[in-house]
Amino acid sequence: MIDLATPADPADGLAAVVALRRLAEQLEAAEVERAMRTGWSWPEVAEALGVTRQAVHKKHAKRLIAAGVELRRR
């Protein structure tokens, strides 16, 4: 469990929102790549993220093909 402390200063809290959005974005890119490298399929990754297969494919397919990741169809 992450203990989400409440920052004393709203400036820190708002900056945390920005930093967390950036982190979540980078973490998604890293973890989708890692899953696909270890043989996950698009539908499996989509289900794990709670998004459609089309959405995850549209966002990451080109990048992973460029990175030379073997992509499973099913």
Add this chain to the structure above:
Amino acid sequence: MLQRFTKDARAIVEAAVEIARERGASTVEAEHLLLAATRREDPTAIVLRGHGLDFDGLDRALEAESERSLAAVGVSAERPRFTPFPGKPRFATSAKAALEGALRAATERADRHIGSRHVVLGVLRPTRGTVPRALGLAGVDRDELSAAISSAT
């Protein structure tokens, strides 16, 4: 607006897009413009470097800002490693605001062209957000830095 930008200013904008892309950012932010400006060989970049803001110095300040902001809500994380997205990231609000600020800085100084100096002045204008926080952590006085850039020749 971009037609009034000098070749140097345009080079900063283009380099910022590439820096954002390399870092896996989905959008170009004000800090990417400033990172790009530190790499130039002009009076503005020399002033930035004189304030400890060479590329690596600014990068460390941005990293510290990020760590500190996450720590404020009890989160610590390694920087995730991944293959960057192909294609050009779009300009986020912070970068657009910086470029509008560049235009305003040129207007205030009655300068006809918008150069790298104005782009950096535009980035330095806001008092809240990632860039001013990072500069604060690096011990840089924003107003003093702006004044130094304004008067650099």
